[in-house]
Amino acid sequence: MIAPINIILLFGRKSYIKTAFIIFILVLFVTHKCDADKSYKIVVMPFRDYAQINMEEMVPDILRSTLKQTGYFEPVDREIIYENIASMIPSDMIKIDNVKKGIDGSWTADQVDLMSRLDTKKVQRFSKNMKADYALKGNISLIGSSLRIDAEIIGVKAKKTLGFVTVEGNLEELSSNILNELSFKITNFCRNLNAYDDALSIIGLYNQGQYTFDVSEKKLKEILLITNDAVGIRASLMVLYLSKIRKGEDNLLEDKVIVEGVMILRHLDQNFEQKVLEVFSTSGFDPFDEVAKIFHKRGDNHKAAEIYKKTISVYPMNIAGHYKDLGLLYLEDGSEDEAIDAFVKSLDANQGDYEVNLILVSMYKKRNRPNKVREHLEKCIRNARNIDEIKLVKKMIDELKD
Numbered sequence: 001m002i003a004p005i006n007i008i009l010l011f012g013r014k015s016y017i018k019t020a021f022i023i024f025i026l027v028l029f030v031t032h033k034c035d036a037d038k039s040y041k042i043v044v045m046p047f048r049d050y051a052q053i054n055m056e057e058m059v060p061d062i063l064r065s066t067l068k069q070t071g072y073f074e075p076v077d078r079e080i081i082y083e084n085i086a087s088m089i090p091s092d093m094i095k096i097d098n099v100k101k102g103i104d105g106s107w108t109a110d111q112v113d114l115m116s117r118l119d120t121k122k123v124q125r126f127s128k129n130m131k132a133d134y135a136l137k138g139n140i141s142l143i144g145s146s147l148r149i150d151a152e153i154i155g156v157k158a159k160k161t162l163g164f165v166t167v168e169g170n171l172e173e174l175s176s177n178i179l180n181e182l183s184f185k186i187t188n189f190c191r192n193l194n195a196y197d198d199a200l201s202i203i204g205l206y207n208q209g210q211y212t213f214d215v216s217e218k219k220l221k222e223i224l225l226i227t228n229d230a231v232g233i234r235a236s237l238m239v240l241y242l243s244k245i246r247k248g249e250d251n252l253l254e255d256k257v258i259v260e261g262v263m264i265l266r267h268l269d270q271n272f273e274q275k276v277l278e279v280f281s282t283s284g285f286d287p288f289d290e291v292a293k294i295f296h297k298r299g300d301n302h303k304a305a306e307i308y309k310k311t312i313s314v315y316p317m318n319i320a321g322h323y324k325d326l327g328l329l330y331l332e333d334g335s336e337d338e339a340i341d342a343f344v345k346s347l348d349a350n351q352g353d354y355e356v357n358l359i360l361v362s363m364y365k366k367r368n369r370p371n372k373v374r375e376h377l378e379k380c381i382r383n384a385r386n387i388d389e390i391k392l393v394k395k396m397i398d399e400l401k402d
Contacts, residue, residue, distance in 0.1 A: 066183035199236035232275030320350035
């Protein structure tokens with residue numbers, strides 16, 4: 001319990017604090033440069049003021065300003081929230097017959113306090129009607145001489161509380177530090193939740209020509225920091241580099257592709273991440289094949305083969321293709337036994353590969369294994385893609401009979 005003299009001193013600072021709030025908003029508005037293009041609509045409800053310092057509206061007002069300045073959120077104006085809440089929420093839900101403005105057009109303290117008491121479910125339903133992505137409600141309290149603000153982040157589409165963030169500090173720091181920190185925590189929490197969707201959006205905007213490469217890389221690296229080096233965001237960076245390379249050879253970017261690819265493979269070896277699969281499957285790239293091809297182009301078949309082997313063990317996509325390419329590397333290096341083993345495993349995953357069957361025909365013919373030659377010629381006939389391939393295989397079958 002705070003001492004009476006301290007309460008009087010704190011309350012005596014109200015006018016100072018409100019003035020500081022206004023100055024803080026102006027400074028933010030002038031100095032902050034908004035960099036994001038995608039924003040999420042958020043409803044910030046009045047906070048319940050257990051501290052009784054008349055900040056139930058002031059704190060949300062400042063939060064709306066600071067959240068808007070991040071460029072990540074589109075806060076709904078206080079007036080719009082108040083105008084809609086009476087018509088959208090039935091009186092029996094908030095236990096008041098008619099929510100009206102005061103005589104001077106303002107909302108009464110009791111009415112504001114009533115809105116601050118709405119539970120999560122009611123706030124979610126109200127925010128859904130306003131087509132918001134998130135809603136925010138919270139409490140203001142004093143613990144000794146320390147001010148504490150707790151904010152509950154509600155996912156409107158998820159229909160549940162996504163998480164909580166808390167800040168503490170001196171009352172004098174309410175405008176300069178505490179609310180700035182709270183806004184930062186809320187933004188990072190939501191950016192973390194939306195990281196993969198945002199990353200895919202950045203790649204899409206780059207491919208559409210709306211973002212430059214430099215801007216796209218900068219934004220993805222910012223998300224990477226927020227998400228604590230999330231492997232799915234690294235996958236997005238890798239896709240960005242591959243997209244740039246597709247437009248023209250770039251040795252520096254090839255090095256970056258190798259770095260990201262190797263790091264992702266190491267991560268997948270320890271813990272498979274479904275988001276990596278989602279990012280790559282929507283990109284049109286076989287990313288690890290691209291890494292192996294870079295090594296092959298540089299004359300390092302050993303590293304290329306290692307990439308394929310690691311990829312096969314941790315990444316469940318295009319296994320047949322990776323075994324096929326691994327076999328071609330072995331064949332190029334003269335390692336025929338390893339090549340045959342890789343080609344056979346490729347066919348285990350995809351028996352209909354005409355080219356692999358034809359390669360095995362040649363290799364088994366060289367080793368004088370007619371039964372194996374005949375087996376793969378028959379598979380070639382079944383999987384030939386055009387009349388010329390059929391004629392070639394029939395000719396080889398006739399030669400085998402002779």
